Amino acid sequence: MKGWIAFWNILKKDIRNYYLKPPNISWGIIFPLSWTLMQLIRSPDGSIQDLLPGLISMSVLFGTTSMLAVTITFERSGRSFERLLLAPIGLSTMVLAKIAGTILFGMFNAFVPVILAAFLVDLHAVNWGALLLAVLLIAVTSALMGLLVAVSAEQVFEAQTLSNFFRFPMLFLCGLFIPLARLPVFLRPVSYCLPLTYGTDVLRGLITGSSTLSPALCYGMLLLSAIALFTISRHMIRRNWIL
Amino acid sequence: MNMISVSRLTKTYGDLTAVDDISFQVEKGEIYGFLGPNGAGKTSTINMMIGLSRPSAGEIEVAGIDVRRRTKKAQAGMGIVPDESNLYNEMDGFDNLCFCASLYGMRREEREAKARRLLTLFRLDDAGRRPFKAYSRGMRRRLTIAAALIHSPQVLFLDEPTTGIDVESSRQIRDLIVELKQQGTTIFLTTHYIEEAERICDRIAFIAGGRIVAAGSLPELMDSVSRQHAIRFITAGNSTVHAAELESRFAGSEVRAQADRTIVMTSRQRIPLFPVMEFLHNRGVEVLEARELRPSLEDVFVRLTGIDTSVPAKPGQKEADQ
Numbered sequence A: 001m002k003g004w005i006a007f008w009n010i011l012k013k014d015i016r017n018y019y020l021k022p023p024n025i026s027w028g029i030i031f032p033l034s035w036t037l038m039q040l041i042r043s044p045d046g047s048i049q050d051l052l053p054g055l056i057s058m059s060v061l062f063g064t065t066s067m068l069a070v071t072i073t074f075e076r077s078g079r080s081f082e083r084l085l086l087a088p089i090g091l092s093t094m095v096l097a098k099i100a101g102t103i104l105f106g107m108f109n110a111f112v113p114v115i116l117a118a119f120l121v122d123l124h125a126v127n128w129g130a131l132l133l134a135v136l137l138i139a140v141t142s143a144l145m146g147l148l149v150a151v152s153a154e155q156v157f158e159a160q161t162l163s164n165f166f167r168f169p170m171l172f173l174c175g176l177f178i179p180l181a182r183l184p185v186f187l188r189p190v191s192y193c194l195p196l197t198y199g200t201d202v203l204r205g206l207i208t209g210s211s212t213l214s215p216a217l218c219y220g221m222l223l224l225s226a227i228a229l230f231t232i233s234r235h236m237i238r239r240n241w242i243l
Numbered sequence B: 001m002n003m004i005s006v007s008r009l010t011k012t013y014g015d016l017t018a019v020d021d022i023s024f025q026v027e028k029g030e031i032y033g034f035l036g037p038n039g040a041g042k043t044s045t046i047n048m049m050i051g052l053s054r055p056s057a058g059e060i061e062v063a064g065i066d067v068r069r070r071t072k073k074a075q076a077g078m079g080i081v082p083d084e085s086n087l088y089n090e091m092d093g094f095d096n097l098c099f100c101a102s103l104y105g106m107r108r109e110e111r112e113a114k115a116r117r118l119l120t121l122f123r124l125d126d127a128g129r130r131p132f133k134a135y136s137r138g139m140r141r142r143l144t145i146a147a148a149l150i151h152s153p154q155v156l157f158l159d160e161p162t163t164g165i166d167v168e169s170s171r172q173i174r175d176l177i178v179e180l181k182q183q184g185t186t187i188f189l190t191t192h193y194i195e196e197a198e199r200i201c202d203r204i205a206f207i208a209g210g211r212i213v214a215a216g217s218l219p220e221l222m223d224s225v226s227r228q229h230a231i232r233f234i235t236a237g238n239s240t241v242h243a244a245e246l247e248s249r250f251a252g253s254e255v256r257a258q259a260d261r262t263i264v265m266t267s268r269q270r271i272p273l274f275p276v277m278e279f280l281h282n283r284g285v286e287v288l289e290a291r292e293l294r295p296s297l298e299d300v301f302v303r304l305t306g307i308d309t310s311v312p313a314k315p316g317q318k319e320a321d322q
Helices: A002-019 A022-042 A048-077 A081-086 A091-120 A128-152 A156-173 A185-193 A195-208 A215-241 B042-049 B071-076 B093-103 B108-121 B137-148 B167-182 B194-200 B218-225 B240-249 B273-282 B297-305 B317-321
Strands: B002-013 B016-027 B031-035 B057-062 B078-081 B155-159 B186-191 B203-208 B211-217 B229-235 B253-258 B262-267 B287-293
Touching: A002 A022, A002 A048, A002 A091, A002 B093, A022 A048, A022 A091, A048 A081, A048 A091, A048 A128, A048 A156, A048 A195, A081 A091, A081 B093, A091 A128, A091 A215, A128 A156, A128 A195, A128 A215, A156 A185, A156 A195, A195 A215, B002 B042, B002 B186, B016 B042, B016 B057, B016 B186, B016 B203, B016 B211, B031 B042, B031 B167, B031 B194, B042 B057, B042 B155, B042 B186, B071 B078, B078 B137, B093 B108, B093 B137, B108 B137, B137 B155, B137 B167, B167 B186, B167 B194, B186 B194, B194 B297, B203 B218, B203 B297, B211 B218, B211 B297, B218 B297, B229 B273, B240 B253, B240 B262, B240 B273, B273 B287
Parallel strands: B031 B186, B031 B203, B078 B155, B155 B186
Antiparallel strands: B002 B016, B002 B057, B203 B211, B229 B262, B229 B287, B253 B262
16 A cells, blocks of 8 residues: 555656646647658658558657656756655556656557547547557557666766667667568567567557557567566666665 | 664775775664765765665664665665755645655655644745745755655654755754654764764764774763863963962862963863862952863864864865765
8 A cells, every 4th residue: 555655646746747747748749740740741642540550659659768768867867766766665666656657648649649540530440449558568668668768877868869879770670661571681680679569560450450460469579578678677777776 | 772783884886995894883862973074985874874875795774674685664764864955846845745755655644744744843834835946955955854754764864964054044953853862763964064963963973984983972082082181260360370389289280371361270180170269269369260171073083084174175075975
């Protein structure tokens, strides 16, 4: 019960202090909108339905990784993060509480293009439960990648630089712009190590019905990635922040 | 009963030994001062004691709990005030306190009631709804201490609690520390203000170069550098003529009478005040003031550490301590 009180209050504090601030709300809306419009202007004949999986993935990826890496680095530089490290709550509870706000923010970002698309195309065939689960798992893995960035960065600008260092290559390697089959052979193993590859593929299957991998494999790999990233993050926090 | 027990504690960073094999105990309800210049190893020690840093060697127990092995359990009984006020700038004073209480699993009604009580105790009632970033340095410090007390800890760790704040706020914080001690809280205090330690600490340890160079109560530390007792008398008239007689009357003493109507008596034994006063009175010398001369804690510190406290610390030296 005590752990739950701490978890809930850390989440509430983060939502109030960071995610509900006007600049972040506007970022959460403007960023996915801009991506959607950019794609539509670039290829006016392209179907919104074809674009949607990529737009959702990018919105979640950018929303979660940026926010968590920046908020944690910001709290660490002001030393308020020490309060969490010194509180009598388990490290896992603390990590889960910190990523929970980001996951919600990422999911909010994801549904901006979905809501927009709902006005333009018929999405009644989409399995919304499965889509929500896929978005949740993409948000969890992306948030944990943001946490890994936060563990490695000392300053906010470092966190931003580091985030971009892995986010952009990931976008090009996950099959979003270039199908995996057309990637050079030596890069394909890298693609299959990226959680976003499975996230994008499962979303594509749910929205357009044209996935290349089995949905069970995609969900399984996303879950496995989430567990692996969580374990690595915990280990890194212990090693880097409790000196 | 020992509330803090530190045994053979060592911390190394590569080739640098920040804390070098230190041991000490702090009893329940005691204010233990940890005194040393910047870079002496104070913050490194406190960080290990609160579980924010891993010792390279040694044992730490707080309230009977092994901090190394049961860190979270030990932290539940600790109140921690870091050397910088580290509450959330975006939140107001009241919400900051409530948030800190929630980290200790306190329920809403309980944490709100406690937050209100602490705001009153720390004279921050009027500022309770102001954002933390709008607080003055003294107010920020007071709220940070209030946050450390939100869960009524058994042991309070204060890292440089009065550094960089105004005289009035410093005084209020010192009074509060003494009040907490009277209520039974054990306090571990690091400071580089010697006069602060002298005023409020029951026992003091001097740390320099990562090692404890001396530890004990104030009188014990004083005695460790000066075995002599001294009394200074200020008289109404010239008393130089009685100096030799006074010295022979009180065997073992040494008397220096000065033209400014001052007599200083020193002796290895305690000097009985009344017989000396009577002696002078019988010879028509009116004593205006009699005061025991003792070395200051600063004298003791300088003598034991060899560090001249009159030389200001170099900018950035504080960072090196961390």
